[in-house]
Amino acid sequence: MSCEGVVGMSLSQSEVEFLNTLDLLGGKADSSTIASKMGIPESSIFPISSLLAQKGYVKITESVKEKFFLTDEGKYCESQGMPEKRLMVFLKQKGGQVSLKELSAVLKQNEISPVLGWGRKTGAFSIEKGPGGPYVILKKDVPSYYGSLLTKIKNGPQSFDEEECHILRELISRGLVVKKDQKEIVIELVPGAHLDRRATVSVLTSDDIRTGKWREISLRPYDVSAAPPELKIGKKHPYLEFLKEVKEILFNMGFEETEGQFVETEFWNFDVLFQAQDHPARAVHDSFQVKNVSVSIDAPSELIESVRAVHESGGHTGSKGWGYRWDIATAARPLLRTQMTVNSVRYLHSHKDPPVKAFSLSKVFRPDLIDSRHMVEFCQLDGIVGDRGINVRHLLGILQEFSRQLGFKRIKFRPSYYPFTEPSIDAYVEHPKLGWIECLGAGMFRPEVLGPLGITFPVIAWGIGIDRLAMIRLGINDIRELHTNDLSKLRSWGWW
Amino acid sequence: MPVITLNRADLSSLVGKDLAPSELEDLLTAMKCELESSNGMEIVVEVTSDRPDLFSAEGMSRAIRNYLGIGSFYSYKEYAGSPIELIVSESVDAVRPLIVAAAVKGVSLNEEALRQLMQLQEKLHNTYGSNRRKASIGVYDLDKISPPLVYEARLPEKIRFTPLDHPSELSGREVLELTPKGKEYADIISKSLLFPLLVDSKDKVLSMPPIINSEETRVSEATTNLLIDVTGLDTRSINICLNIMTTSALERGGSLQFVEVKKKGKVSRTPILAESFQDLKLARAKEISGLDLTTSEVISLLKRMGYATETLPDGAIRAKIPPYRVDILHEVDLIEDVMMAYGLNQVPPLFPRVHTIGKPLEGSRLRERIRDLMIGMGFIEVATYVLSSRDLIVEKPMLHERPLVEVAKPVSSEYALLRDMLLPKLLGFMSANAHVDYPQKIFEYGPVVILENGAPKMANHLGAVASDARVSFEEIQAVAFSLFKNLSKDVELKRASSRLFIDGRVASINVDGMEIGILGEIHPQILVNFGIFNPAVAMEVDFTKLVHLESLFRG
Incomplete structure (x- = not known):
């Protein structure tokens, strides 16, 4: 709980006492008066009164005043008498003259020579030579006002008339009195200030409520x-929430979500997508082969044979094919899927009646040098729209609408290359700060892809490197931060 | 995709028109290229791997000329003299059986032209040549060679020549051991008894394919007559490489001299620049593009992409495919070219009126419920990678005896296995946050891959860990009970055992008579292994079998 730094009209117990005391003193008093009345040191007065002043209860007037104090020597003289006075009394007892040696009976050693000097100057004492050494003779009475003034200073009153001021200067020069600057404060109740003198507490307890004590505090x-x-x-992960937002956009656009397996066969990952087994296009997706896995191509033999035919000679698709001998052993190799289009063609294979609209959004895996922009595991979104009469204009329409839903107002296109689509298109969207961002890849599935799957209607396929958008959305510069290992970062991560 | 460097002045001179930077950028984009950087005269672009003809300035300028309408249909000058003879010995069959070659006479080269030629050679090697294994290209100064040529295989110690950029003669074996290129590509031929060698009639070595050329036949700016050879394992690849090299070199002037390759009495003339055709039906072009095109429009668009055409009696358009276009397999490939010429940004987008019902994946609703409940119980969601290190999911949790899907050639040992459970990942997360304020309560709901008899199966797991200076078994027990109570399921805990947990403080989680998970207090040895110095309780649940819970009106 934070309860430091009191402000406003609340009062502590000691503040309440202070105000009550000030009331008794007629609403105005100086600090020493209040201190003695309250029975606390004067040094405590200043902090209490300044808090009360902040709260508007009192007004403080401060002034710096000259104040005179007795020195230790002064205090001695005040109680024992001034040295000249003591000497005069002694001389009178001894008949008006005493030997110097006898002076120590009434005077301290350090007093002797100053008082003889003073006596010579004022004519009160004189020193004569005698047979037994020098002796002091009383010439006239010494004044008594020095002692009186010392007593006055000791007792406090500090107002002095002109004559006293003159004596005071002498006392100072004789080292019996010192002058000091002293701060003096006068505290006055502010008239009209609301004086709620109830003591305050910081915690309201269950007991206070039950007993009604809350009314008094x-x-x-x-x-x-x-x-x-x-x-x-507890909170949800911002990256996963972003992916969910993207999915919701797609549900609203009428897309059905689909998912496959991380471990795929090359057949579905490459061959169905018409990527020749020996073509550099297959190197485009350098892939992770896997160990400890035994899988077979989970496809009917007609599909496998159609894929073989389309690779070797184009099959029945009107294509020339790649013109090489297709190898089923290569196709049967397991790997970590390299793109999400594999889910789209699997979906098509089991949804041969138009219309179809499906997407998948999940992890894919590709060997790459890991740095702030490249990771071997990342998310990809792949969507398809298939129906009779679907064409490139619709493809552009889908891309435009999807990017609008993401919040991008402008989109532009350029021709591109994907082994399984023709025409192939890349799209750029305009970000208000970052300018044009290339983030969408798309195309119409090639006849060599659709033919073997038994799909008789055109199909748009489009994909997006969703992590790039996630980074922009979440304001991070390193793709690895999407899977951050930093708990403090997750705790402090704010939306928008 | 290959990334190439072009010189704007060189490109302008090849195009025959001064190209302003912005104009050039637009043209490159129209050719599927993506501008990577532009620094004064130097332009770096990413080209697409289906268009090897655009891997250098020569082919790029040809495409740009056509696109601007200042080009002409493809043709080349043929050298008037007789072809060069190349005799192929059967000895190469066991090591590198195929060779094709061509010569370009009267070419004019400069520094940039040489750079482009070398760049083209390298990019072809990396793509169509499968890093020289399937096809490798040699380029020589023909004037330093005395045909006929011989391609044969010899014992490495019988080979002696000075390789390019090397100060002295080396034997075949020394070439592999002592030159940088030799070391890089040695494994292509090193296991063979005989090494392939291309020599001329005076036994002067041209090259030891696919490793290196000889210094003696080096090409320079002064070279006017070029010999190009491609050796390899795959007919299609070597022909593509030779066609691209030859047609590109011819863009710098000169005429083509054929090479007659003679092997076992058979003679073939290379390069094979035979005409090929692709027919295109207007209806198909309209159907795919969505544009209302006429035959004459399609013909003029095809012309901008460099195709000569004729109209067939049935109205179809027959396009003549230039020898450098290796990507035309189907009429859809021509339709793409038509659309490239039309300009994609001129095509009006149209949102398709395809009415379907949007639907989340089965299990999505359950997943969201679980996430909501977990954050309600104060757990923060984390997202860890599916790929894991052996150290993290096998060694530290001391779970050795289980099969896992393993990446054959991982990029890093950090990402070498597919996780089959979440708890080691979550403990790994905690170990990275040992210095962060406790209590720590984290969870993840995500896919794992379990290997059963060699068959990988994906499942969706929930993993949760809570850790503080003091924790109790009851804490995680309460989480499990609350979770299932809020999924309207009774949960039964049964005594279990696991290396992850303290004996006697671990239980299996049973719902509907199925064992679907485990919970307990993490064993101190495991905590120490992970570098976690606060006690922790944890649970992991496989929700795959409970997906039916999410149906709205279940019985």
Whole structure:
């Protein structure tokens, strides 16, 4: 709980006492008066009164005043008498003259020579030579006002008339009195200030509520602008939430979600997608082969044979094919899927009646040098739209609408290359700060892809490197931060 | 996709028109290229692998000329003299059986032209040549060679020549051991008894394919007559490489001299620049593009892409495919070219009126419920990678005896296995946050891959870990009970055992008579292995079998 820094009209117990004391003193008093009345050191007065002043209860007037104090020597003289006075009394007892040696009976050693000097100057004492050494003779009475003034200073009153000021200067020069600057404060109740003198508490307890004690207490206000401690809340991962937002856009556009397996066969991952087994296009997707896995091509033999035919000679698709001997052993090799289009063609294979609209959004895996922009595991979105009469204009329409839904107002296109689509298109969307971002790849599935699958209607396929958009959306510069290992970062990660 | 460097002045001179940077950028984009960077005269672009003819300035300028309407249909000058003879010995059959070659006479080269030629050779090697294994290209100064040529295989120690950029003569074996290229490509031929060698009639070595050329036949700016050979394992690949090299070199002037390759009495003339055709029906072009095109429009668009055409009696358009276009397999490939010429940004987008019902994946609703409940219980969601290190999911949790899907050639040992459970990943997460404020409560709901009899199966797991200076078994027990209670399921815990947990403080989670998970207090040895110095309780549940829970009106 943060309850430091009291403001406003709340009062502590000692503040309440202070105000009550000031009331008794007629609403105005200086600090020493209040201190003695309250029975606390004067040094405690200043902090209490300044808090009360902040709260508007009192007004403080400060002044710096000259104040005179007795030195230790002064205090001695005040109680024992001035040295000249003591000497005069002694001389009178001894008949008006004493030997110097006898002076120590009434004077301290350090007093002797100053008082003889003073006596010579004022004509009160004189020193004569005698047979037994020098002796002091009383010439006239010494004044008594020095001692009186010392007593006056000791007792406090500090107002002095002109004559006293003159004597005071002498006392100072004789080292019996010192002058000091002293701060003096006068505290005065502010007239009209609301004086709620109830003591305050910081915590409202269950007991206070039950017993009705809450009516008697004043709850201390808090510094509402002070920062509270950080909560360790449970919350969803921002990256996964972004992916969910994207999926929701697609559901609203009428797409059905589909998912496959991380471990695929080359057959579905490459061959169905008309990527020749020996073509550089297959190197485009350098892939992760896997160990410890035994899989077979999960496809009917007609599909396998159609794929073979389309690769070797184009089959019945009107294509020339790649013109090489297709190898089923290569096709049967397991690997980690390299793109999400594999899910789309699997979906098509089991949905041969138009219309179809499906997408999948999940992890794909590709060997790459890992850096801030490349990771071997990342998310990809792949969508398809198939129906009779579907064409490139519709493809552009889908891309445009999807990017609008993501919040991009403008989109532009350029021709591109994907082994399984023709025409192939890349799209750029305009970000208000970053400019044109290339993020969408698309095309119409090739006849060599659709033919073997038994699909008789045109199909648009489009994909998006969703991680790139996620990075922009979440304001991060390193793709690895999408899967951050930093708990503090997740705790403090704010949306938008 | 290959990335190539072009010089704007060189490109302008080949095109025959001064190209402003912005104009050039638009033209390159129209050719499927993506501009990577542009620095004064130098332009770096990514080209697409289906268009090897655009791997250098020569082919690029040809495409740009056509696109701008200042080109002409493809043709080349043929050298008037007789072809060069190339005799192929059967000795190469066991090591590198195929060779094709061509010569370009009267070419004019400069520094940039040489750079482009070398770049083209390298890009072809990397793509169609499968890093020289399937096809490798040699380029020589023909004037330093005395035909006829002989391609044969010899014992490495019988081979002696000075390789390019090397100060002295080397034997075949030394070439592999001592030259950089030799070391890089040695494995293509090193296991063979005999090494392939291309020599001329005076036994001067041209090259030891696919490794390196000889210094003696080096090409320079002064070279006017070029010999190009491609050796390899695959007919289609070597012919593509030779066609692209030859047609590109011819863009710098000169005429083509054929090479007669003679093997076992059979003679073939290379390069094979035979005419090929692709027919295109207007209706198909309209159907795919969505554009209302006429035959004459299609013909003029095809012309901008470099195709000569004729109209067949049935109205179909027959396009003549230039020898450098290796990507035309089907009429859809021509339709793409038609659309490239039309300009994709001129095509009006049209949102398809295809009415379907949007539907999430089965299990999505359950997943969201679980995520909501977990955050309600104060757990923060984490997202870890599916790919894992052996250290993290096998060694540290001390779970050795189980099969896992393993990446054959991982890029890094950090990403070498597919996870089959989440708890080691979550403990790994916690170990990276040992210094962060406790209590820590984390969860993940995500896919794992379990290997059963060699068959990988994906499943969706929930993993959750709570850790603080003090934790109790009850804490995770309460989480499990609350979770299932809020999924309207009773849960039964039964005594279990696992290396991850302390004996006697671990239970299996049973729902509907199925064992679907485990929970307990993590064993201190495991905590130490992970570098976690606060006790932790955890659970992991496989929700795959409970997907039916999400149906809205289940019985």
